[in-house]
Amino acid sequence: MTSYRLPNRGRVDHRKSVRFTFDGKSYQGLAGDTLASALLANGVHLMGRSFKYHRPRGVVSAGSDEPNALMGTRRGPGRFEPNTRATIQELRAGLEATSQNRWPSLAFDMGAINDNMGSLFSAGFYYKTFMWPRSFWDRVYEPIIRNAAGLGVSPTESDADTYASRFHHTDVLVVGAGPAGLAAALAAGRAGASVMLVDENAEPGGTLLSEPSVVIDGKPAWDWLAQALAELAGLPNVTVMTRTTAIGYYHQNLVGLAQRLTDHLDTAPSDAPRERMWKVRAREVVLAQGALEKPLVFDGNDRPGVMLAGAAQTYLNRFGVKVGDRPAIVTAHDSAWHAAFDLADAGAKPVAIVDVRPAVDTALTDRARALGIEVLLGRTVTGTSGRLRVKSLRVNRMEGGKPGAPRDIGCDAVLMCGGWTPCLHLFSHTQSKLAWDEALQVYLPGKKTEAVQIAGAGRGLWGIASTLEDGATAGATAARDAGHDATAQTHTVTADRTGSGVTCKELPTDKDPGKAKAFIDFQNDVTAKDIRLAVREGMRSIEHVKRYTTNGMATDQGKMSNVNGLMIASDALGKAPPQVGLTTFRPPYSPTTFGTFAGYHKDATFEVTRRTPIDGWAEANGAAFEPVALWRRAWYFPKPGEDMHAAVSRECRAARASVGIFDASTLGKIEVTGRDAVTFMERMYTNPWAKLGVGRCRYGLLLGEDGFIRDDGVIGRLSADRFHVTTTTGGAARVLNMMEDYLQTEWPDLKVWLTSTTEQWATIALQGPNARKLLEPFVEGIDISAEAFPHMAVAECTVAGFPARLFRISFTGELGFEVNVPARHGLALWEKLMAAGQQYDICPYGTETMHVLRAEKGYIIVGQDTDGTLTPDDAGLTWAIGKAKRDFVGKRSLARPDMVAKGRKQLVGLLTDDPKVVLQEGAQIVADPSQPKPMTMLGHVTSSYWSDALGRSIAMAVVVDGRDRDGQTLHVPMPDRTITAKVVKSTVFYDPENTRISA
Amino acid sequence: MNAMTSTLAAGVTITELAPTTRIALRLADPATVPGLSLPTEVGARSADGSRTALCLGPDEWLIEAPEADRAAVLATLAGISAPHSAVEVSDREITYALEGPAVLDLLATGCPRDLARMPVGSGARTVFDTAQVVLTRETDDRFHLTVWRSFASHVRALLDLAQRELAAGL
């Protein structure tokens, strides 16, 4: 195969060749190539197939706006990704690339049959059909539509790479390292501002990389560039990052940057992340994103070999690749003329420059003629030929506003330029306004909402001189606004290429416009006639046009198609472009890997897993764990061969028979201290607190202001002005926040403070008839006999030599203690108690056993037996409300009409007629199981267990007017059978006299 | 051509510090406390010998002292006559010392604050990843990070990841 590489040209390393494969075939490129430039150097233009019509497509651009040259890329297991833009992907040794959306091969694709039926698949066709017969939609049509969808194929393995993220703060962030961005960074950097300069490309320079002939400050462009970069590198306050895309511009100058770290490397260092997300907060932002070149819209503008003129210039000057030997140029802007000249200088033979304008600068025409290039002004283009590569161009003279006779011009590439669009994507993310410039026929930045400057081609400037000056001014202004004394430097530029152009809709044609395939959105196969059809069908908003045709919705997000779509839509609508408007730009500027957003949040560090001080012991002793809020808690401790049921039964028996030990450290703890602590507690909780003696505990119930139960827990009074409040595990943070809210904003006069002590204490519960016997020898400083330390007592003392807060409380119905010791001693205490407990056959139990034991006693679990719709009365907790209290949080809501009405669901016990049957939690309860659906449901089972102690199943349920139904038989219809059960008013199934607890 | 000029440099050491005495002190008016100089600006820290008081909020200080001084500190605080709250939280949290030239980069992997602007000798409550932490700047390139015990292993795992990433040099 002939090589299109030009020796000694470009910035690639001609001595370092790199092997890669495309569709299994091996090729050679050079270090510094992109996948696209390397393929072009090998004469390969056909790089992809379009989305809908499967048309053969070649590369169009040299940047992130590429719609066609999308490929699957792979480097070993776990490292495949679809839709990689060949124009951005740098070559690396061994890179494997595969073409997409074709079968069986890129050159011969069965899907291309769609192309012949293209006129059936016009915009919006699927809304109009596939509706009959009705049943065919699910079984036939939709599966076909879905199968046709998509470009590349999904990865199928877990990603082998890691991702990183970083916050950063800077005075000035400059996006884009073209001449404007470089000048801005120099101005701000020299002033001493901290500067971050980023560019999406592999190297900084922007347009300068494609324009080596310009002379800046007396130096050839590339020498000037090297010098500018060296100066920036020498400034400690300046950071330059390449391969870094500013993806989104968020509130108050927060800019997200996606930095690609390893995809270009032959081998990545171990531990190096593949990509990093930077979250940069800048005082000032300078956007120097440049301008995007527009294609021209004409029949056959999508054949492989037809590409943007600026891209061809980039391939030539930056990569040393000639995109063709006999290119034809079609343009509406001066810039493409220079591309032609550069190609001619490099030895190509441009066959013609076709300009839609009737007249252009004579300097251009003179030069063209001098180079032997035919000049055709005031022409239109009406077609191309060639199946997998363009062969000729059909050009017509315009006569009286109409295309005249056609002429075919043979060529091996077509370089088109429809003018340039200032790149204002990031600016638009800030909800800043764009303003239509009538003279330039482009959108320019309008009213801004952030501390931002736009510089260079992004502001419609053309020519390196004006761009440099503009950049320097923007950089200096930004530095000054960030508090630095800055002045804009000046630059002198010679051999500058200034120019201008016109903005077009689709080019006039002499063919049936209904048949022409003049593409606007290449990837999504949107043509000019699709836009016109959408308008004909009443899509009068550009947003409707976009959604009806999918114009601009492809992976380039309209970088190439938005403005052409707008021009055609505005023509069809008979409105001026600014009356039609652009669709909204949204992040990310270029498609960005999910992993980059996820950053470190993966696997073990996906989210915090909170562990108690005793967690390690539980793990070593075979515990099964369950996640509860952010914690992991020991669920049960299976012995070899035991399932959950067997383990839980054994644990329950042990606690009831002798003594069980339980890690309760996750319970929330809040220390409420200060002169007005009692007043505060009175206002927060439903219960009365004033008369609670020091050294005593009480069950506390907390409501939301809407009257529904939010949390509960045992609260101990340590002294007149100090309470040890416990909360549910999941509720701890919420309750503390709620308390702080009331304290700080409603009652700032109260002298009370709240301190979270959840993690200060490890909490170990000992429950069972032998609990005191086990604990007593360890306790110093107090007498824990039944008389001296009764149920609901609390005291500070020493346990096993550790300072402790000892509670006599029970969530099991057994004699019980909860020992709080400073967290660092939790494990030691646990181990001592375990050792000493051997004589009582001590048994560690987990949350499941805790749940069974408490259910036997009818104690509720907030969040399981209550669900955010239950009042204290619904839950049978009226006793917990201080009758004499004038007010507490939620009290007023309890008096609302529907809170006191009949028909509320109340918590009751439920005993199945067959004691062996354990109801399913969540099962629904009805009075009449034979009624038709929808059935009238009375409530549901909230807690249900096999009770070893009772030798039968037990359950709690919320049931409409449940307490009035004491003794009633109700039904629980399951898919396979209906279970009957009796309501018992009391939920206390075990030891209702509380003899065990007060032992 | 790879223009990646940045202040990144490898090398941060992460050390878990031995327990100290920590008290969460709350009171309305710091002037009412004899024997303790309490700074009034949020983030400021004062030192009395081996005891330090870091102002975390307008009415909140974190008092730190060596283990051996625990009783003495508690006694001092018990002597405050104005309404106040002193709660020991020595065991609530774990402190890591992070030290090295790249310490700011290390912290920037999880902390959204501009820590370059944090003066040596001051501190703040902030976040690292999703965990609330207290950071103090001990020297230019040494920070102490204090985090609730159950969050510590998560924070530590992230710090270790970041440390390896810094060492990889990209």
Place this chain on the structure above:
Amino acid sequence: MTHFSFAQVVKGALTGQKNWTPQWPDREPKAAYDVVIVGAGGHGLGAAYYLAKEHGITNVAVIDKGWLGGGNTGRNTTIIRSNYLYDESARLYDHALDLWENLSQDLNYNVMFSKRGVLMLAHNVHDVQSFQRHVHSNRLNGVDNQWLSAKEAKLFCPPLDINPNARYPVMGAALQRRAGTARHDAVAWGYARGAAARGVDIIQNCPVTAIRRGPDGRVTGVETAKGFIAAKKVAVSAAGHTSVVMETAGVRLPLESYPLQALVSEPIKPIFPCVVMSNSVHAYISQSDKGELVIGSGTDQYVSYSQRGGLPLIEHTLAAICEIFPIFRRMRMLRKWGGIVDVTPDRSAILGKTPVPGLYVNCGWGTGGFKATPGAAHVLAHTVAKDEPHPINAPFTLERFTTGRLIDEAAAAAVAH
């Protein structure tokens, strides 16, 4: 209106697509209407359609401040399901689901309702209890929903990671097979076309600036950018902006508006067969008929009318997606956007009469009202036509916030202990 059919599509192909006419005419407002509907989202347009079709009321205008369907109808992740817990919700959403099933034929517009199934993942014991409660309640309410083990869930959705050691292991899932997705824009367009064909005026780019009331308190019409438009009845269905519009009629609502974000990936060949929701991990994902992964994110924490949203939420959402579907980590995000959702204190809609005679409201759908579109529109039309609620929307009153009879699906899925 051109009747849509395969024959017409063929005709279009043969005639250079000359046979098509506007799907709805662009109208200037008349001086007066029997009914003005504020908000041309799916709900408002649908209500106009059903007013015309089922109640014979055709002197109707639907007025939108922007382009029709440009609100949340045009920016949602299109999850459609009806497996709600409470009877009131189940009736409403199942009514909608019944209408979804025949909507394309009814409208002669293919809205691509796709019954691909919605899988809701349980990640802890509490989720399991909660979803079982839903499954049982749904079954007795005649609403399709079933419980799957983790293995069964994986069979249904192969990309799912069911590694039991994951931070959020999949402990099972609730599957509604009848549930799925639809082509959101087509819903707005189909209703607009159907309503317009029956005489309804659709007026775009015309913000309603105030609701006017007569001396007797009754509505008299709306003030708009195009002048006053008289109306005997006014229905406000303006989603995130409802409270702003209603305030002008002196009606204050229990609503707060938040930005909610969503995103799509680059398009890929079909790999994801259903919809997956994980409330515990905050991940909502399906694959569109065009091939993108459509992913729902969360609401920002603060009240806002900017259709933007912050970066941290997207980071969290994509971390969650990658955690459950590690194969997608190398996929790329193509675009993210925001919508403004109006949220009530009990997370259920307000749909019915207001204290102002002749004024009706449909709002408070929060993050989940797309699925209700046909159902809500249908009963709203009934309410407006008859000046009394349909039995299905009767519980969704404004009064419930006074009396305490909330319909709180979120509270019912209470947080773990």
Place this chain on the structure above:
Amino acid sequence: MLLIYCPYCEQDLPELEFAYAGEAHIARPADPAALSDEEWRDFLFIRSNPKGVHFERWRHLNGCARFFNAARETVGDKFLATYKAGEPRPDADALLASPTGDAK
């Protein structure tokens, strides 16, 4: 991610340190029992939800832990002012008119 000026810390700090806490200046009635059901509903649920200047509460949760108030414009999400709890509500029109628009 917003940047929020904490009136207690006297610094601009990242949103990740803060928790939003709903509309400001809705004082809990001194005697709820004296309120009608409608008045109580208004306190519980009715919010102004303006498209414009919103007075709202934030808590510097991962910082000084204080609740404070803010005036924020809800279309552009720009803070116009933040002020300590208990301080009077500033005048919205004056804030909007202020030249910088981001007075602390």
